[in-house]
Amino acid sequence: MNWTQIPLGPLQTNAYILQNESKDAIVIDPGGDGQALLNWLKSEKLKPLAILLTHAHFDHIGAVDDVRTEYNCPVYIHKQEQDWLQDPAKNGSSRFLGTNGIRINEADQIINEEKTIKIGTFEFTVFETPGHSPGSVSYYVESEQIVFSGDALFAQSIGRTDLPGGNHQQLLDSIHKKLLELPEETIVACGHGPTTTIGSEMDSNPFLTGF
Structure with missing residues (x-):
């Protein structure tokens, strides 16, 4: 399996x-x-089988319907944020984009618990990692030693918790009890900025020391 990081929006x-x-x-x-x-996607001749959302903030969902319409593929979201897709107030787009709020069609698959998701040859372990938002999840691909953490954990930082539904202590708990339990060589594919590793953040992330 190969993976590509593309900053968008x-x-x-x-x-x-x-x-x-x-x-x-x-x-x-x-x-x-x-x-x-x-x-x-077309230039690479790829065929998307699914869209996985780490959470439903507007800057993570803006192109969902473009991809879903083109490829007729299902969208996965945690149950805590399934109604955020249609609500600009909840997904934050009304606050940051004004009248140009983002409304996305309902998700096709609702994540109700931590579990393994298999889609074609792809397999993900879903971790509930709330704190940045109540329905934040991380997707771990053990075979590739990579976790897609959304806005929970960044290189030398953590997600903001001053938005609706955010909770600083809950985020720290999620990081320590879920993400930092992964092998230290695990790549952390963050929602913003460069990738990092679990080991690097354990050693030097200033937001996690002294917890």
């Missing part, structure tokens, strides 16, 4: 595209610039 949110040898693909957090993303 007004906040340059990292979308991740995973692909296998058959050119099947999984799209994680397509945050915006829908036509540019579609052009890239």
